Amino acid sequence: MKTDVEELTPTRVKLTVEVPFDELKPNLDKAYKEISQQVRIKGFRPGKVPAPLIDKYVGRGAVLQEAVNDALPELYGRAVEESEIFVLGQPDVEVTELDDGNQFAFTAEVDIRPKFEVPGYDGLEVTVDDAEVGDEQVEETIGNLRERFASLTAASRPIEEGDFATIDLVARIGGEEIEDASTSGYSYEVGSKSAIEGLDDALTGLSAEEDATFTSTLVGGEHAGEEAEITVTVQSVKVKNLPELDDDFAQMASEFDTIDELREDVRTRLGRQVKLQQISDARDKALEALLEKIDIPLPDTVVEEEVKRREQQLEQQLQMAGLSKADYLKEEEKSEEDFDTEVAVAARQAVKGGFVLDQLAVQEELGVENEELSEYVVTQAMQMGVQPQQLAEYLTENNQLPAIVSEVLRNKALNLLVEHVTVKDESGNAIDVEAVRRELNGETGETVEAVEDDAEAETAESTETAETSETPETSETAETAETAETETEAAEVDKPAEATAEAAEETPKKDA
The missing domain is CATH 3.10.50.40 (Chitinase A; domain 3)
Known part of the structure; x- marks a missing residue:
């Protein structure tokens, strides 16, 4: 098999593949066998019809088409592997030659990840917010909890x-x-x-x-x-x-005996949240700082797919909230044009971030161990409320494992980047991100990754007040909660660059 690669643009190539006809023999044999099972010719049992009769009654062209369709995925995959290119999405395949008994040839145009090197990232410096929890934040959280028990x-x-x-x-x-x-x-x-x-x-x-x-x-x-x-x-x-802020309230709203103990617990929870936020911000800003040093072309089709994905995601979220896009834009005080521009810019940044993390993983020779995949699946299963085995089977059956490997690998690349970046808070204090991660992991025995979504679940809860009965003289109490919950903005930790480009290699199928 001979493969030539023509660069159409920095992000798209055309593969021209020539295959000796002999290489199609296994596919032709398979095609004859399958067609033999389907046709009905007097005097022959299904599966026993000779090839000459199939050529006569079905046609040699139909056999060739079946064989080519069967052969194309493997031949395309071999061509990609031999060319050492990183393809994105499905190729446009065209059969250019099918000389029965002599040669078979086809072309495949496909988007590729641009070729580039990630420059040195030692010395990059980013600044995150101070990890401070003030009395005002504590009292606001206590106040929100108090509202729930009104x-x-x-x-x-x-x-x-x-x-x-x-x-x-x-x-x-x-x-x-x-x-x-x-x-x-x-x-x-x-x-x-x-x-x-x-x-x-x-x-x-x-x-x-x-x-x-x-x-x-x-x-x-x-x-x-x-x-x-x-x-x-x-x-x-x-x-x-509203209930009085006293020990009785603390006992009603939490597992603590005194209001001072409740306040201290809230302060601890808030402190954990701001540290989680620091780590998340450090990751985001480290990647942003690296992206500023790199200028690479991006495939239009990949960016367009990312834009569509984001728009669909927003549409689903608005449907769940019972809002229209017009309502959303009105609340955000944005025009349709401004919104589209923001989505397009964010999509390009996300695709670029995915490419850079992929290349960083290649340069640093990072890999993914089975244990890391298992940990990822377990964590995701916990967040989704399903059994890990059930999720693993779903991912396998739907060919999602390559995407999971890519996500874990990008995560590792981003963690490596943060380790080499100088992180300081607004007060000028240096932050050892890895040390903060270990500290947070040690507090509960959970990993930061596992805690992330638990933290999100505790945030931004609207104050809930129970509906009263129709008896005018009675006083009703809002729904009780077993423990005090913080209402802070949760950090997103160890998530790969948002909406990175998916680079799953799709196998083509084209009629001859």
């Missing part, structure tokens, strides 16, 4: 901001009620601005059994974006009462 008491006065009202909403357009924009028995915190625009103003000053009508734009359903006349009727008004 009680609601029925009130006979008009509604004020911060009250909870049980309301009925009826939306009408042209006098006709819009069912998917109407509801009853809805518990709403007045002043939260979390529902229809204008609802807070309409409710303020109303008492139980009173109503008000206002005009607003619907944000969801079939009539999203249309203006509707909305009538809100108040069923009841409830006042939120």
Whole structure:
């Protein structure tokens, strides 16, 4: 087999492959055998039809096509291996010659990872935030926990901001009620601005059994974006009462006996979070600093795929949140053009980061051990809430192991990079990232990687207040939590560069 490589661009090549016809013999034999099982010719059992009869009744062309389709994946793979190129995605294959009995030839155009060397990275310096936990952060976290244990008491006065009202909403357009924009028995915190625009103003000053009508734009359903006349009727008004910050609260909200012990635990948890954030920021900024030193071309198709992936991911997240893209852009105060530009820039940076980490792994001769793959699968399974064996089987059956190996390898390359970068906090103190990792691992016996998603689960929790019963004199308590949970922003640790380019080698299949 002879293979020539033509560089079309720095990120795309054309392979021209010539194959002696004799090399197709195993594939031809296989094709005759399979076709023999399918055809029905009088006097011959399935699988026993001679080749000449298949040529006569089915056609030699059909046999050749079957043989070529069977041979192409292996021949393409051999050509790629011999050419020592790193292909990206599926190739465009064209059979250029099929001389029966003499020669077979084809071409394959495919994107490749650009060839480059990662420059020296010793001496790079990055700055991260100080790992400080102030009293204000502690009290804010305690306050959020306190909100979760608030009680609601029925009130006979008009509604004020911060009250909870049980309301009925009826939306009408042209006098006709819009069912998917109407509801009853809805518990709403007045002043939260979390529902229809204008609802807070309409409710303020109303008492139980009173109503008000206002005009607003619907944000969801079939009539999203249309203006509707909305009538809100108040069923009841409830006042939120916060528990005292004392030892009784600590015992109710956590496993601690005193409020001082609870505060100290919150401070410890917050301290762990800011250190996790430091490590995450160090990794991100170390890669950013290295990328600034490297200028490489990027395959347009790979970048476009990354842009699509990000857009699909956002769409899924918005669907889960019950928001439209227009709502999201309005909240973020971004235009469609600005959003598209940001996504495109982030996609290019992510693809570039993946290429650089891949090349760094090659230059440093990094590898992936079976134990590292097993650890990765176990960690992912824990985060997904499935059995490790179940996840391993899924990854194997769906040919996802090459992508997992790539992800683990990039992680190792990024860790190596951080080890050679000088990391300082804003106060000028040097940070030994590896020492911080060991410290965090030693605190609980867990690895930083495993703790990462547990930390995320504890963050950004909205304050939850239980709905009260309809008895106006009673006081209800919000849902209890077994332990105090911190509400800080979690760090993302040991994640490879976000949305890096996937370079799985796809085998082609092309009709002759």
